[in-house]
Amino acid sequence: MIDIHCHILPDVDDGAPDMETSLRLAKEAEKQGITAALLTPHHMDGQYINHLKDVEKETIEFQKQIDEHGINLKVFPGQEVHITGDLLKEIDDGDILFADPYNRYIMLELPHTEVPEYTEDMLFELNARGITPVIVHPERNHGFQNDHDLLYKFVAQGAATQLTASSYVGVFGPEVEKLTEEIIAANLGTTFGSDTHNFKGRRYRMKDAYAKLEKQFGVKMATRYKFNAKAIINGDDIDQGEIKPIKKKKKKKFLGLF
Template identity: 40%
Template sequence: MIDIHCHILPGIDDGARTTEDSLEMARAAVDQGIRTIIATPHHRNGKYNNVKKQILQDVTELKARLEVEKIPLTILPGQETRLNGDMVTSLQEDEVLPLNNTAYVFIEFPTAHVPRYAKQMLFDLQVAGYKPIIVHPERNREIAEHPSILYEFVRKGALTQVTAASVCGKFGKTVQKLTHNLMEANLTHFIASDAHNTTTRGFAMQEAFREVQTRHGNEAVFMFMENAQLLIDGNTVHRGEPQPVRTKKLFGLF
């Protein structure tokens, strides 16, 4: 199993605080059946700035420690970057780090809204040769209220990644329902842990894939798993024809 979104690098964001925390997360990942993780520390989210050069160094150091500890886990470099108007320039100037040095780039929106310039920036990234992946859209308040926003982004080429804990209902039933609605509408393409620790924000990948199998069948499980492999290899991922999300409001909830 491959986890393309994880805050396992120590001491650089709100994920693992120490190397020992990173090792604890690594062992937990292996117990989940995860063999490869893309380390994706936050960048330009208003609190943390982790540029490409530093991330590559931290990945190298953690990989060396994993070898010493004989933990069978491969760590690859990545970054979770808050959407900003300088993204194309930052990528071209080697500040922003695509996932495993491919064309795939994580895009994070603020929790409460989608920036007005998001449509143009997602377009500009694709024109520049990148493949933007919107992370955890199911946890964005504006998208939850208006899923048509995400439909338009995906229809015009963006990809998305939902969180394993959302699939399982760990962020609540409303988020869980939206997550599965996005799957049914072909509006998401990856499942990843977004793990920050082994307690409050763990991996939950096995549980998530069991839930996907129950609700959507084996074909969906294989698609999500294969897309993670295709991503780290830099190949084109599977994507179904996007459909609008049809939801019924009940007391303000989806």
């Protein structure tokens, strides 16, 4: 199993505060059956800046510690890149870490409270450069919660999505759990990520999520999600399936927990 979204790199953002915690989280990942993880510290979100070279350096040191402690986990440097008007410039300047060696996939975070008006144009520009944006935790974004058609539009435009394992098993409440199920049913979900930050609410639930996915949607869907995680980290083509809009319902204001 591969985790393409986690905050277990020590002391770089709001995730693991120190190496001791990071190693405990790495051990927990191993227990979950995760063999590889893309480290995705926040970048350009208004609070944290994690430059490419710094993340690469810290990842090498973390892997060294993982190996010395006998933990079976391979980690790769990445970023959870916040969407901004400067994103294309940051890519041109070489300060963006992609999810794969071929610069095909970028882990893209939108503000929790909205989908910015320029998002569609930005996704178009990324796609024109051969870059597939992987929209992280769309089920927890208020804009998508209140307008499901936006997510369908972006996936139809070529975006991929990373659903949070914890969302699917109810950690963020029943409304977010239900929306995650609807996203999966409409084939608008591409794969899971843990978005692990700590040992409390933001912890590993990958094993639980895949067990539920297999039970609710079948082995084929679970296999596809695992395949897609591997495809993203390797820079290969993903299998999105046949997408469809989520059935329209009366709009309801989501609150969610973050």
